[in-house]
Amino acid sequence: MTDLIERPDSDEAAAPPPEETAPVFKPTRRRRRDYGAMLGAAWIGVVVIAAITANWLPLPDPNEVTDTFSKPPSWGSHLLGTDSLGRDTLSRCIFGARVSMAVAIGGTAMSLVIGVALGMIAGYFRGAKDGAISLLINFLLAFPPLIFLIALVAALRPNLSTLVFGLALLGIPNFARVARATTIAFAEREFVTAAKALGARPVRILTRELLVNVMLPVMSLALVVMATLVVAEGSLSFLGLGVPPPTPSWGGMLAAGRESLSEHPHLMFVPALFFFLTVFSFNRLGDWARGRVGRESSL
Amino acid sequence: MARFLLLLLLVSIAVFMLLELIPGDPVDALVPEGATPEMREQVRELYGLNDPLLQRYASWLGGVLQGDFGRSFQTRLPVAEAIAERAPVSLELAVLAMVVALAISVPVGVWSAYRPGGWVDRVATLVTSATLATPSFVLGILLVYVFGVQLKVLPILGWVPFSQDPVQHFSHLVLPVLTLAAGECVLFTRLLRGDMLATLQQDHVLSARARGLPTWRILARHALRQSSFSLVTVSGVVIGRLIGGTVIVESIFSLPGMGSLVVNAIISRDFIVVQSVVLLTALIYLLMNTLVDLTYPLLDPRVRKATS
Numbered sequence: 001m002t003d004l005i006e007r008p009d010s011d012e013a014a015a016p017p018p019e020e021t022a023p024v025f026k027p028t029r030r031r032r033r034d035y036g037a038m039l040g041a042a043w044i045g046v047v048v049i050a051a052i053t054a055n056w057l058p059l060p061d062p063n064e065v066t067d068t069f070s071k072p073p074s075w076g077s078h079l080l081g082t083d084s085l086g087r088d089t090l091s092r093c094i095f096g097a098r099v100s101m102a103v104a105i106g107g108t109a110m111s112l113v114i115g116v117a118l119g120m121i122a123g124y125f126r127g128a129k130d131g132a133i134s135l136l137i138n139f140l141l142a143f144p145p146l147i148f149l150i151a152l153v154a155a156l157r158p159n160l161s162t163l164v165f166g167l168a169l170l171g172i173p174n175f176a177r178v179a180r181a182t183t184i185a186f187a188e189r190e191f192v193t194a195a196k197a198l199g200a201r202p203v204r205i206l207t208r209e210l211l212v213n214v215m216l217p218v219m220s221l222a223l224v225v226m227a228t229l230v231v232a233e234g235s236l237s238f239l240g241l242g243v244p245p246p247t248p249s250w251g252g253m254l255a256a257g258r259e260s261l262s263e264h265p266h267l268m269f270v271p272a273l274f275f276f277l278t279v280f281s282f283n284r285l286g287d288w289a290r291g292r293v294g295r296e297s298s299l
Numbered sequence: 300m301a302r303f304l305l306l307l308l309l310v311s312i313a314v315f316m317l318l319e320l321i322p323g324d325p326v327d328a329l330v331p332e333g334a335t336p337e338m339r340e341q342v343r344e345l346y347g348l349n350d351p352l353l354q355r356y357a358s359w360l361g362g363v364l365q366g367d368f369g370r371s372f373q374t375r376l377p378v379a380e381a382i383a384e385r386a387p388v389s390l391e392l393a394v395l396a397m398v399v400a401l402a403i404s405v406p407v408g409v410w411s412a413y414r415p416g417g418w419v420d421r422v423a424t425l426v427t428s429a430t431l432a433t434p435s436f437v438l439g440i441l442l443v444y445v446f447g448v449q450l451k452v453l454p455i456l457g458w459v460p461f462s463q464d465p466v467q468h469f470s471h472l473v474l475p476v477l478t479l480a481a482g483e484c485v486l487f488t489r490l491l492r493g494d495m496l497a498t499l500q501q502d503h504v505l506s507a508r509a510r511g512l513p514t515w516r517i518l519a520r521h522a523l524r525q526s527s528f529s530l531v532t533v534s535g536v537v538i539g540r541l542i543g544g545t546v547i548v549e550s551i552f553s554l555p556g557m558g559s560l561v562v563n564a565i566i567s568r569d570f571i572v573v574q575s576v577v578l579l580t581a582l583i584y585l586l587m588n589t590l591v592d593l594t595y596p597l598l599d600p601r602v603r604k605a606t607s
Contacts, residue, residue: 138302139309143581144543147561151577154565155320231434235547238436239562251436258440258551262448272437280432 037288040281115175123183220289227282408491535591
């Protein structure tokens with residue numbers, strides 16, 4: 001506008017106003033639909049529902065041995081084929097999803113609760129508490145992840161609950177770090193000072209004022225941790241150190257499929273596909289959530 | 300440094316306790332079945348299992364510090380020997396994987412940051428997100444299927460010592476190294492691309508371009524050096540992780556490294572081997588992380604100034 005005032009007689013004055021000043025109500029750019037994330041959510045939803053309702057679905061018993069061995073996937077009685085003992089692959093994949101989802105959801109929830117609590121305490125109180133918690137977290141991070149799990153599996157015999165517990169330990173440092181950093185960033189803000197001035201106790205400030213703000217980045221991290229834990233459980237099962245047979249697990253199926261790779265590659269491809277789709281979905285959802293959080297926190 | 304030593308102490312205590320926590324009497328693994336109570340007592344005395352916890356920890360730690368990890372329950376051979384025999388395999392795998400990962404991801408990362416949205420960038424994004432969703436055990440078997448079973452161009456199993464046949468040695472390593480490198484490649488490419496994108500926006504890059512310097516020189520000297528920090532940080536962590544992470548690859552390709560040693564030890568309940576390998580890998584991991592912290596100021600003068 002200053003241009004127009006300084007040179008009222010130039011021909012630019014007649015030109016259409018520049019972009020910035022033109023419409024008062026800028027049409028807000030419509031948010032692009034993230035189809036990848038939507039498909040990911042759909043896949044995770046299907047897997048979770050199938051895992052929960054597996055007992056009522058019209059499926060053969062996952063451990064029922066039949067006399068059709070290593071049948072490739074096709075329309076008909078065994079949709080995804082059978083394994084080398086004649087067990088139905090679809091049924092084993094769905095019952096195997098129970099292990100993967102228990103680990104993904106249970107393990108992540110457990111490490112989220114513990115990690116966020118530790119991180120917030122460290123970030124809010126600082127000092128000795130921060131030192132002790134940081135040491136604990138560095139201790140958990142001192143082991144390469146898979147070696148850490150192998151050590152745990154050696155000490156605690158593998159069954160579903162010890163696996164969930166071990167994997168939860170693996171996830172704690174991630175949550176604690178993010179929670180600590182976010183708490184430190186928010187602890188100096190006015191609303192916290194106001195709450196303190198009103199006489200709120202630390203517990204109230206942590207749970208009522210800070211927790212909401214910490215949860216936003218934590219939730220998008222949770223999706224990524226879920227993907228990591230599914231892979232970690234798969235690695236253990238693949239090495240034969242996961243849930244003991246005959247309980248089906250994707251990693252165990254993959255390890256079994258490896259034995260007959262040249263004759264019956266489908267025994268490997270089916271569980272491999274389940275792994276790929278699940279991890280891919282969690283990752284896409286994580287990316288999507290991170291994008292949303294980034295946008296909201298910049299407001 | 301004090302923190303490093305404190306962590307080392309904690310790790311050693313945890314690793315020592317690992318053997319204590321294992322359910323069952325350790326003597327069961329040492330005596331033949333149907334041994335008399337007197338024999339069991341003798342073995343207990345011989346291995347010092349009747350001593351108080353603290354004393355056993357001290358003598359164990361003393362042994363470890365002198366390179367004596369104890370003897371395997373199964374083979375009765377010193378664990379240190381078994382590890383010394385197998386460690387070079389894992390180490391070679393880890394180092395080669397690191398080199399391959401950097402050789403692929405540095406050019407790809409730099410170029411995708413230089414032309415964001417270009418075809419290199421789009422292909423790289425597609426490939427990295429697909430690789431990220433493929434766990435290493437899935438990728439390893441896929442590679443075996445494609446190159447070993449279908450195309451029959453590469454050997455899929457086993458290990459040939461370098462001294463015996465160098466060509467065979469490396470051709471047996473192609474698939475394991477690729478499997479191991481893939482995951483780290485994704486990490487490096489994404490990290491470098493993000494950093495480079497930020498660096499290329501800065502004034503000194505613009506000024507270099509205005510002076511008419513060739514593109515490769517701007518990218519390599521003016522942008523890459525500044526963006527390589529997080530790469531160095533992560534590289535240290537990654538090489539530590541690779542040494543522990545060769546377990547899967549060694550199991551798929553039956554390579555005689557530390558990973559297969561530890562897996563077999565768990566299956567045969569030879570826990571003293573597990574304990575030693577866990578301790579060693581944790582030690583390497585911690586050392587790498589500390590080294591990274593120490594080399595940081597050498598690379599970035601800003602950090603040097605801030606800390607001094």
